[in-house]
Amino acid sequence: MESKYSGYMGKIMEVDLTTETVREYPWSDERRELYLGGKIMAARILCDHLTGKEKPFSEENWVVIATGPLTGTGAPSSARFDISALSPQTGILASSNCGGSFGFHLKKAGYDALILKGKCRSHRWLEIDEDQFIFHDADELWGMKVGQCQETLTKLVGKKKFGKLCIGPAGENLVKYAGIISDERAAGRTGLGAVLGWKNLKAITASGTKTIPIHDKEKTAAWCKKWITYLQKHPLTGEQLPRLGTAGLVSSMQMLGILSTKNYSEGQFADFDKVSGETLAEEYNITNKGCLTCPIRCARTVRVQGKAVKGPELETLGLLGGNICNNDLQKILDWNYELDELGMDTISAANTIAWAMEANEKGLWDNGLEFGKTDNLSEVFEDIAYRRGIGDELAEGSKRLSDKYGGKEFAMQSKGLELAAYEPRRAVGQGLGYAVSNRGGCHLNGGYLVIMEGLGLHMDSQTPKAKADLTMTFQDLMETISASGQCLFTSYAFFPGFLLTKPNGILTKTVNAVAPHIGWAVRLINKHPRIAAIHLPIFQHTKMIELAVGMKMNFGRYLEIGERGYTMERYINTKFGISAANDKLPKRLTDVPQDPGDPKTKIPLETMKKTYYQARGWDHNGIPTERQLRRLKIK
Amino acid sequence: MITVKLYGLLRLDSGIRxxxxxxxxxxxxxxxxxxxxxxxxxxxxEGCVLLVNGKVSSRRAKLADGDVVQLLPPVAGG
Structure with missing residues (x-):
């Protein structure tokens, strides 16, 4: 259905994998205004489809691959696309975002999104060439690791310009945390690779020559240029991220006591510098790299097995470093590459290993894994991907393992999804985010409040004050950024550079001191986002949509779209039984202070949850009320 | 004597750990x-976060022989 708006290609295609037929899925401009694109568009489609009875490994589990209206428009960092479905890891709605070029090429082929229904009758891969949807036998590709698979696809498609995504052996063998890879980027989290594996779909390619329409080309180009200059001059997006990548956080997290160490039993790792971003930059990094249209270029390129490959992110450094008591950076580079090749989420894989090491240490499960003993981990990761020996059990993730063997209090997950590398007992707002995040223990979907609690600004990291309201705002903003097709890292420039480069300045100190007391003001904007009917000079995203898409937008509308998306995802999850009881953290984080001498160094989760539900207009059990669902036009 | 440890871009730019x-x-x-x-x-x-003996401190802080000062430029994003 064609759109009056630019940015969109105007078509969502429903692909029946069982019958290998394709038809257009109806979508209107009214829906574009309400749900924008990407993960919110996907949530709307899945909200209409899911009843609460569907299983992740079933023909009824639709996989929605969705771009945003800015994907491929030339807007800064706009290569992103989203994959949503029920997660085999959590059993609830999952969305996983990826910076590979598939989204851009899907739009060049003429489509905003794909809905994959049913199940291929045999191993298949799908080639999309504008209006042709061609299913190919995938027996040749099945069993291949990601790199070889993508190289083979390049030969098979025979084009220079095309997008691809595929799964590795982990997805084929239904590892609960298998990811989907496009180029060197991963939709890594929540196990959606296993869903494609179950559906017998190894890969999808897309190509075409269609033009992505831009509403006002001249002004869009001028705005992009201005924004890119702003990002490149900003201390985070212009200096730290390009030069150190996310790896640059390791040292700061160590100083703040939030670097997950020995399965989150501690927040500091004595050998942190051996696995830090600085050491990575000094001794291993070849160059930095960016996704399509990204001026930030935060990715690292390192050498592994004689090849230049993508280097590890902070999460991988933290979780395969201090969290398993490993100080060998070269090993982390090797494992990072191997896990990508196997098509497996590094966060959940590493966290599950850490749980298993502690379970072994405590005598709960004799598995041979020990903290600091890392010589056999490459084999263990292969065993997980191919479900051999203990790998078959580790492939189920830390929640299921702790259900079986005990040790739930140190299974570092929420709703079945393992936590990122931030140990939240000294950043309690981040702890709240992990607990209430729609997709489970995710730092970004949780609102990334740690940026206010030490990694950026320095408001009181132990107080629960204002954390719930700020969490909601950040979650909603990031929801819309993601839905638009842009990278979340563009939002880090939201904090004016002078606040960051003058941590001891009067203004910064005032902001930090005042932040815990602004909950009421944040609540006011959260409740009535339309009062912020302006473009903020430090938040260029809204103007970008107006210029490139031609859709009326301002900060308030943007925030409201995010709230609608976030609440709709929650509503879907409630169909699958999610309530306040599931918004929880392992007892290690809520009951045991990180510093035994300071009782404040644990997470006051219940206090913050209560305020969070109030802020969101959900009932005391964490269920969105009918009134709220109607107000947000979800029902 | 004060031991100064540099991190982030400060370390990359100066080449000093x-x-x-x-x-x-x-x-x-x-x-x-x-x-x-x-x-x-x-x-x-002055743009760095400053820690003296592991604790966040300010520009006005006094130092004693043997103190360890850690300096971190601003960071975010993961």
Whole structure:
């Protein structure tokens, strides 16, 4: 259905994998205004489809691959696309975002999104060439690791310009945390690779020559240029991220006591510098790299097995470093590459290993894994991907393992999804985010409040004050950024550079001191986002949509779209039984202070949850009320 | 003698991980460091988060022999 708006290609295609037929899925401009694109568009489609009875490994589990209206428009960092479905890891709605070029090429082929229904009758891969949807036998590709698979696809498609995504052996063998890879980027989290594996779909390619329409080309180009200059001059997006990548956080997290160490039993790792971003930059990094249209270029390129490959992110450094008591950076580079090749989420894989090491240490499960003993981990990761020996059990993730063997209090997950590398007992707002995040223990979907609690600004990291309201705002903003097709890292420039480069300045100190007391003001904007009917000079995203898409937008509308998306995802999850009881953290984080001498160094989760539900207009059990669902036009 | 440890871009730009400096206050330390190392400007140093013996501290803090000062430029994003 064609759109009056630019940015969109105007078509969502429903692909029946069982019958290998394709038809257009109806979508209107009214829906574009309400749900924008990407993960919110996907949530709307899945909200209409899911009843609460569907299983992740079933023909009824639709996989929605969705771009945003800015994907491929030339807007800064706009290569992103989203994959949503029920997660085999959590059993609830999952969305996983990826910076590979598939989204851009899907739009060049003429489509905003794909809905994959049913199940291929045999191993298949799908080639999309504008209006042709061609299913190919995938027996040749099945069993291949990601790199070889993508190289083979390049030969098979025979084009220079095309997008691809595929799964590795982990997805084929239904590892609960298998990811989907496009180029060197991963939709890594929540196990959606296993869903494609179950559906017998190894890969999808897309190509075409269609033009992505831009509403006002001249002004869009001028705005992009201005924004890119702003990002490149900003201390985070212009200096730290390009030069150190996310790896640059390791040292700061160590100083703040939030670097997950020995399965989150501690927040500091004595050998942190051996696995830090600085050491990575000094001794291993070849160059930095960016996704399509990204001026930030935060990715690292390192050498592994004689090849230049993508280097590890902070999460991988933290979780395969201090969290398993490993100080060998070269090993982390090797494992990072191997896990990508196997098509497996590094966060959940590493966290599950850490749980298993502690379970072994405590005598709960004799598995041979020990903290600091890392010589056999490459084999263990292969065993997980191919479900051999203990790998078959580790492939189920830390929640299921702790259900079986005990040790739930140190299974570092929420709703079945393992936590990122931030140990939240000294950043309690981040702890709240992990607990209430729609997709489970995710730092970004949780609102990334740690940026206010030490990694950026320095408001009181132990107080629960204002954390719930700020969490909601950040979650909603990031929801819309993601839905638009842009990278979340563009939002880090939201904090004016002078606040960051003058941590001891009067203004910064005032902001930090005042932040815990602004909950009421944040609540006011959260409740009535339309009062912020302006473009903020430090938040260029809204103007970008107006210029490139031609859709009326301002900060308030943007925030409201995010709230609608976030609440709709929650509503879907409630169909699958999610309530306040599931918004929880392992007892290690809520009951045991990180510093035994300071009782404040644990997470006051219940206090913050209560305020969070109030802020969101959900009932005391964490269920969105009918009134709220109607107000947000979800029902 | 104060042990100074540098992190982030401060370390990459200066090529120095650690050095020793005599200073009685943080302000004096910044002056000494900027004199000693060309690539460390006072502006850069004042833009850092400062820890003295592992605790967040301020520019006005006094230093004692044997103190360890850690300097971190702003970071975010993961």
């Amino acid at each position: 650690e050095l020793s400096v005599e200073a009685a206050t943080v302000a004096e330390l910044y002056t000494r460091l900027s004199e000693k190392v060309d690539r460390l400007t006072k502006k850069d140093l």
